[in-house]
Amino acid sequence: MQDLGVLHYILGLEIYFWKGHAFISQNRYALSMLKKFQMKNSKGIDTPMEHTVKVPIKYDEKSSVDITLYRSLIGSLIWLTVTRPNLSFCVHKLSQHMQDPKLYHWKLAKRVLGYISSTLDYGLLYKGxxxxxxxxxxxxxxxxxxxxxxxxxxxxxxxxxxxxxxxxxxxxxxxxxxxxxxxxxxxxxxxxxxxxxxxxxxxxxxxxxxxxxxxxxxxxxxxxxxxxxxxxxxxxxxxxxxxxxxxxxxxxxxxxxxxxxxxxxxxTKPLLKNVFIKMRSNLGLISKSMLIKI
Incomplete structure (x- = not known):
């Protein structure tokens, strides 16, 4: 066995140590995902899902989307929830439509990508x-x-x-x-x-x-x-x-x-912008640039 030193990167997870605290994010993974789905330059969005959205299990729309592409996106989002628990609900809902996704679901998924593009350097802070x-x-x-x-x-x-x-x-x-x-x-x-x-x-x-x-x-x-x-x-x-x-x-x-x-x-549900931001902060989910304030 070989000692590789302090852990900094593994399976898409980036680990950064600051004043005895650990900060875990997936910045590079999220960026590569945005490039893959051509959303790197998308307009930033404050929440991953509008608070008024009701996601049905089946949607009465004839326009289908590329099932393989949709499943690939949802699979990528599922791995991103390892450090982004605030995405868990919307990914949980969207993953229920992988059998027969419609344009409606694809637009909801692209909104999630828009939110990710505005929060690339966010991750979980562990103080212990x-x-x-x-x-x-x-x-x-x-x-x-x-x-x-x-x-x-x-x-x-x-x-x-x-x-x-x-x-x-x-x-x-x-x-x-x-x-x-x-x-x-x-x-x-x-x-x-x-x-x-x-x-x-x-x-x-x-x-x-x-x-x-x-x-x-x-x-x-x-x-x-x-x-x-x-x-x-x-x-x-x-x-x-x-x-x-x-x-x-x-x-x-x-x-x-x-x-x-x-x-x-x-x-359990989409939230208003101010409530969502408060909950996100209470989870210890912060931007890497905020570490200097700790």
Whole structure:
């Protein structure tokens, strides 16, 4: 084996160290992608998707696009989400149309490229200041206009640094916003506990510290702490018992967070420009030029 020194570039990821912090971006990869799809000189856009956009699963439009080209673009965007979690929702939606993409979807995808061209040097900042484990979860109730399935999302931070996130359509239809959120809570709990076990093995987490999971719906916390089931909540009893077992066993702690501070919100729906920029900053997603201010 050979010591290649400090890591700076691997698989399209650029790693830059500054004052004990690590900054990970995909500047060169994003630039090559813009060149490939002839969007290098495109006009910069502030958000990857307009907040009014509703992406249907099927679109009543006869004009199709090059399927191979569309799939290539979506595949490239999926890899870019490794350091751009703010693209996860729009890529998640666009990837649902790879079987039969239309001009409508292609235009939405090109808008994402326009946003990337204006944020080429953006990446994730890792400070490693403490060892706390905090998760935020959110969901979009019946967000898909065709099958009315909901989207679950979570963001997990270790020491204030983003380490895991997801934006995924739920497998079954939910009958209430509480049920949607509770399914998200179950998924988030499993991921948080897995990360905790991994961090304990790496000696990067204090065993006595309790992971905190935050959401913006109070009824979910009430249900997790309620031993009595009502008729309207029987169908989520299994998920309830799993989460409640972890709450009683003091493996996790549930807290309420205001809607405006739930940083998983950007993974379930398009946002207004000012809200999107605030969420992006809260994730630790910054421009490389901003490092000098740290």
């Amino acid at each position: 200041e403490d060892l706390t484990l905090i998760a935020f979860l959110d969901s979009d109730f019946a967000g898909d206009r065709l099958d009315r399935k909901s989207t679950s999302a979570y963001t997990i931070f270790h020491g204030g640094d983003l380490v895991s996130w997801i934006s995924k359509k739920q497998a079954t239809i939910s009958l209430s916003s509480c049920e949607v959120e509770y399914k998200s809570l179950t998924t988030t709990t499993k991921e948080v506990l897995w990360i905790k076990r991994l961090l304990l093995e790496l000696k990067c987490y204090a065993d006595e510290d309790l992971p905190i999971i935050k959401n913006d719906i109070i009824s979910v916390q009430a249900l997790a702490n309620n031993l009595v089931f009502h008729a309207r909540s029987k169908h989520i009893e299994v998920a309830h018992h799993f989460v409640r077992e972890k709450v009683i066993g003091k493996e996790i702690s549930l807290e309420h967070v205001e809607f405006s501070d739930c940083v998983a919100d950007f993974l």
